[in-house]
Amino acid sequence: MQMPIMDTDIKPVPEFNLEDTPKGTLKYYWLNIVSDGFGNPVSIPLIVARGMEDGPVLGLTAAVHGNELNGVPVIQRLFAEVDVKELKGSIIGVPVVNVPSFMRKKRRFPDGVDLNHIMPGKPNGNTSQIYAYRFVDRLVRHFDFLLDLHTASSGRINSYYIRADMDQPATKELALLQNADIIVHNPPLDGTLRGAADALDIPAITLEVGNPNTFQKRLIRSGIEGIHNVLCHLGMIDDELEVAEKETVICMRSYWLYTDMGGLLTIRANLLDRLGKNQDVATLRDIFGRKIRDFHVPDAGIVIGKSVSPVNQSGGRILHLGIIDESKG
Ligand SMILES: [Zn+2]
Numbered sequence: 001m002q003m004p005i006m007d008t009d010i011k012p013v014p015e016f017n018l019e020d021t022p023k024g025t026l027k028y029y030w031l032n033i034v035s036d037g038f039g040n041p042v043s044i045p046l047i048v049a050r051g052m053e054d055g056p057v058l059g060l061t062a063a064v065h066g067n068e069l070n071g072v073p074v075i076q077r078l079f080a081e082v083d084v085k086e087l088k089g090s091i092i093g094v095p096v097v098n099v100p101s102f103m104r105k106k107r108r109f110p111d112g113v114d115l116n117h118i119m120p121g122k123p124n125g126n127t128s129q130i131y132a133y134r135f136v137d138r139l140v141r142h143f144d145f146l147l148d149l150h151t152a153s154s155g156r157i158n159s160y161y162i163r164a165d166m167d168q169p170a171t172k173e174l175a176l177l178q179n180a181d182i183i184v185h186n187p188p189l190d191g192t193l194r195g196a197a198d199a200l201d202i203p204a205i206t207l208e209v210g211n212p213n214t215f216q217k218r219l220i221r222s223g224i225e226g227i228h229n230v231l232c233h234l235g236m237i238d239d240e241l242e243v244a245e246k247e248t249v250i251c252m253r254s255y256w257l258y259t260d261m262g263g264l265l266t267i268r269a270n271l272l273d274r275l276g277k278n279q280d281v282a283t284l285r286d287i288f289g290r291k292i293r294d295f296h297v298p299d300a301g302i303v304i305g306k307s308v309s310p311v312n313q314s315g316g317r318i319l320h321l322g323i324i325d326e327s328k329g
Contacts, residue, residue, distance in 0.1 A: 002195070007323060010028045010029065010030055011029070011030070012029075012030040012031075012032050012041055012043050013029050013030070013031055013032065013129075015138055016046070016092075016138055016139050016142060017027075017047070018057070018090060018142065020048075021048070021049075021050040021090070022312060023050055023051065023052050023053075024050070024051065024052045024085055025050060025084060026047065026048065026050075026079065026082070026084050027047075027048050028045070028046065028048075028263050029045075029046040029048065029203075030045060030046070030047050031043055031044045031138060031139060033099075033131060033134045033135060033138065034079075034127075034130060034131055034281075036327045042099055042100065042131075042231060043098075043099070044094055044096065044097065044135065044139070045094070045095050045096055046092065046093070046094060046139075047075065047076075047092070047093040047095070048090065048091070048092050048093075049082050049087060049090060049091045049093075050084065050087075050090045051084060051086075051087030051089055051090060051236070052084070052085060052087070052088075053087075053088045053089070053294065054088070054089065054236045055087075055088035055089025055090070055234070055235065055236055056088075056089040056090075056235075056236060057090045057091075057143050057145075058089065058090070058091050058092070058143070058144065058145050058146075058227075058230065058231070058234065058236065059094070059139075059142075059143030059146040060074075060075050060078065060091065060092070060093045060094065060146075060147050060149070060227065060233075061079055061094045061140075061148045061149065062075055062094065062095055062096065062097065062149040063097055063098055063101075063102050063115065064097045064098055064115050064148065064193055065081060065101070065108075065115070065150060065151075065153070065212075066096075066098045066100070066102040066103075066104060066106050066107060066108075067101070067105050067106055067154065067212045067213050068089075068150050068212050069151070069213060069214060069215060070149070070209040070210050070214070070216055070219055070220055070223065071095075071149025071207070071209055071214070071223065072078075072096065072148065072215075072225035073215055073220050074149055074220050074224055074227070075094070075149070075213055076093075076095060077080060077220065078091070078093065078224050078227050078228075079093055079222055081228075082231075082237075086237060086238065087234060087236060088236050089144075089236045089237075090250060092139070092142070092143065094139070096174075097115070097135060097188065097193075097267040098115050100131075101115075102186060107153060107154065107212075109128040109131065111126065111127050112130050113128035114192075115131070116134055116150075116191070116192050116193055117191040118132050118191055119132050119136060119191055119192055119195065120133060120136040120137075120140075120196035120199070120317045121133030121134070121135070121325065123137075128294065136193075136196050137303035140193070140196065140197060140200070140202070141200055141202075142324065143197065143202050144202060145170075145174065145192070145202060145204070145230070145234065146194070146197045146202050146204035146205075147174070147204070147205060147207055147226075148193050148194055148197075148204060148205070148206050149206075149207045149209055149223060149274070150206055150207065150208050150209070151208065151209055151211055151212045152208065152211050152212055152305055153211050154212050154213065155161055155306050155308060155317075156212075156293075156306065156309070156317065156320075157210070157271065157305060157306060157308050157309060158208050158209075158210055158211065158271070158304065158305040158320075159182055159208075159216060159271045159272050159303070159304055159305065160180045160181045160182075160207075160208070160210060160219055160222050160223075161180055161181055161182040161183065161184060161207065161208045161304050161305075161322075162175045162178050162182070162183045162184070162205055162206065162207055163184050163206040163208065164184075164185070164186065164205040164206070165185070165186065166185040166250065167185070167187070167199070169199055171198075171203045171204065173233065174203060174205045174230060174233075175205050175271050176248065177226060177229040177233055177241070178205075178207060178222075178225075178231050178248075179222065179225055179229070179242065179244035179245075179248065180207070180222070180248055181248065181249065182248065182249045182250075182251060182272075182302060182304055182322055183249070183250045183251065184253070184254045185250070185251065185252050185253065185302065186206075186253075186254075192206070193206075194206050199205050206224060212277070215233055225242045228242060229241050229242055237318065249281060249302055249322070249324055250324070250325045251301070251302065251323055251324055251325060252323055252324075252325035254301075254321060254323065255320075255321060256317050256318070256319070256320050256325075257281075257295065257297060257298075257317075257318040257319050257320075257321055258315075258317060258318060259295070259312050259314060259316040259317075259318060260314060260317050261292065261314050262312055262314050262316070263284040263285055263286055263287075263292050263314045264284065264285045264286070264287065264310050264311060264312070264313045265282055265283070265284050265307065265309075265310050265311075265318065266282060266283045266285070266310070267282040267307060267318060268280070268281055268282060268283075269281040269282070269297075269303050269319055270303065270306075271304075271305070271306065272302060272303075273302070273303045274324075275300060275301055275302070275303065275321070276300050277297070277298070277300045277317065278294060278296045278297065278298070279300075280294050280295070280296050281295055281296065281318065281319060282294065282295040283320070284312070297319075297321055299321065299323055300323075300324075301319070301321040301323045301324060301325055302322045303320070303321065303322075304319075304321070304322045305319065305320035306318070306319040306320065
């Protein structure tokens with residue numbers, strides 16, 4: 001009988017040190033970040049692939065929001081496919097950043113805070129701030145590049161899209177290599193992991209890989225393809241770029257369209273639909289089935305994401321509209 005694999009042989013480490021992983025090997029670690037109410041360590045899973053030759057350090061992070069799961073198998077499979085004997089530089093994968101929320105299947109940290117709004121945290125802060133601080137301080141600052149994998153939030157679905165600062169050549173290049181459906185130009189905002197990395201001069205982009213609380217095969221494959229292309233581009237592997245089947249749509253900005261009153265919402269627009277200015281996209285009905293009103297998009301654009309949750313209060317989300325940058329195709 002085959003013995004099950006136990007992870008008890010994976011030693012917890014108090015700090016990250018690339019030298020712990022010999023050249024030409026792949027190692028798993030639990031990196032201690034904080035301790036819980038019993039005083040037991042709360043540790044982040046790490047996969048480190050270190051090539052024979054020195055080179056860039058590429059960081060891959062997933063589940064900063066604890067219910068955003070597609071990034072987890074993207075990272076697992078990427079490491080399953082990588083050949084450390086042929087690799088130049090190192091890949092550091094974090095399948096789950098927000099460990100307490102992953103176990104609760106929740107987006108937010110247990111204190112109700114969105115970790116991706118408070119990066120890089122505070123060294124003497126509250127529970128979420130200190131967790132964020134130590135994650136950045138103990139690990140992220142070792143990266144040369146960062147790809148941060150997310151999904152849509154609960155009750156919404158997304159196309160495969162990238163958030164990146166398209167005014168910075170390094171992040172623009174990383175974004176274009178992903179073969180995504182859409183890239184949204186988005187300067188690195190304070191509080192996001194992408195912004196915290198940018199502040200440390202680490203070029204970083206956010207990959208929005210589909211829907212929450214699930215594994216989506218096609219999107220997982222797309223995520224791996226994008227990372228493979230980054231590894232080729234950075235000279236970390238010697239392989240050919242995978243070319244996109246269709247062109248990526250580049251948006252100069254995006255915004256959500258919200259309901260101004262409550263009711264039951266039916267959205268007719270689908271992901272990646274191209275919409276004309278004032279196009280009718282959704283209908284709100286009351287509980288008796290009577291139509292309250294239709295909603296129209298104020299601008300022409302493309303559907304990046306949409307709500308799949310029919311019950312809406314005033315201010316419910318309808319769809320995430322990208323405004324296409326025609327100058328960038
Ligand atoms: Zn997220």
